[in-house]
Amino acid sequence: MTPEDLSAPVLPGRGASDYERYLRTDELLSLQKPPEERVHHDELLFQTVHQSSELWLKLGTTEVDEAAACLEQGDSAPAIRLLRRAVLCLQYVTTQLEMLNQMSPWEYSEIRVVLGHGSGFDSPGFRRVPAVTQRVSKAFDRLLERAGLTLAELYQRGREHEDLYQLAELLTEWDERIWVWRFRHYAIVARALGEDTIGTQGTPVQVLGKLIAQRQIPKLWDVRSRLVELFDAERKGSAA
Ligand code: HEM
Numbered sequence: 001m002t003p004e005d006l007s008a009p010v011l012p013g014r015g016a017s018d019y020e021r022y023l024r025t026d027e028l029l030s031l032q033k034p035p036e037e038r039v040h041h042d043e044l045l046f047q048t049v050h051q052s053s054e055l056w057l058k059l060g061t062t063e064v065d066e067a068a069a070c071l072e073q074g075d076s077a078p079a080i081r082l083l084r085r086a087v088l089c090l091q092y093v094t095t096q097l098e099m100l101n102q103m104s105p106w107e108y109s110e111i112r113v114v115l116g117h118g119s120g121f122d123s124p125g126f127r128r129v130p131a132v133t134q135r136v137s138k139a140f141d142r143l144l145e146r147a148g149l150t151l152a153e154l155y156q157r158g159r160e161h162e163d164l165y166q167l168a169e170l171l172t173e174w175d176e177r178i179w180v181w182r183f184r185h186y187a188i189v190a191r192a193l194g195e196d197t198i199g200t201q202g203t204p205v206q207v208l209g210k211l212i213a214q215r216q217i218p219k220l221w222d223v224r225s226r227l228v229e230l231f232d233a234e235r236k237g238s239a240a
Pocket of ligand 1: 050053054100119120126182185188189192201205
């Protein structure tokens with residue numbers, strides 16, 4: 001018997017090695033314009049940030065959806081791990097926005113011309129965020145109900161309900177990461193285009209500023225004000 005050649009590909013598909021075949025690198029790396037089609041050198045940077053954002057958002061929203069499915073079965077532990085991953089995905093998507101500040105606003109104008117009516121409002125990744133967030137939030141509410149707790153009571157007695165507490169905090173972090181992404185995105189757009197410009201799909205940049213105030217799961221933020229009220233009322237009560 002001859003020894004197996006471990007460098008020879010055994011998987012089906014295109015590519016000289018199993019690495020290229022499994023990851024389909026030929027297709028992946030052909031998804032960016034080749035140099036002769038670019039109107040500006042920075043198009044590669046622009047496409048890389050957007051395309052990789054879509055991949056991280058695909059993973060993040062898939063994990064939130066799966067976490068919701070686990071919670072619907074009453075299974076908190078795997079949901080906690082999945083939500084941690086999803087939060088990391090949003091962190092990566094936010095960090096890589098910094099790369100866009102490496103483009104000059106004047107040179108970005110050249111790229112803008114070839115975007116057609118392309119707009120982030122049509123990002124498949126971001127469009128999936130509200131639906132998966134609502135699903136996981138509802139599944140969490142049902143677990144709270146089953147435990148006979150309001151959100152404020154969960155925060156007051158977190159140590160007795162560690163899994164539920166962790167879930168509430170991870171959902172808060174997921175929501176916070178969306179808010180932080182919007183804030184960073186707004187600042188990057190303001191640097192590239194200015195705040196008085198109209199976007200490629202007709203949206204004034206200032207509207208993006210207003211979206212920063214939106215929350216996906218408002219009750220997770222409202223409860224914090226409620227806790228301050230409850231704490232103050234308890235303190236007054238015990239002083240009387
Ligand atoms: C220089 C870089 C960027 C510029 C100048 C820019 C500009 C804009 C503008 C002007 C809008 C308003 C809609 C319109 O086009 O009319 C918008 C919305 C949006 N963009 Fe970008 N963008 C940039 C990078 C990104 C990246 C990397 C992503 C990641 C996928 C992204 C995702 C979005 C989303 C999701 C919206 C909808 C608004 C929201 O939900 O807050 N953008 N962008």
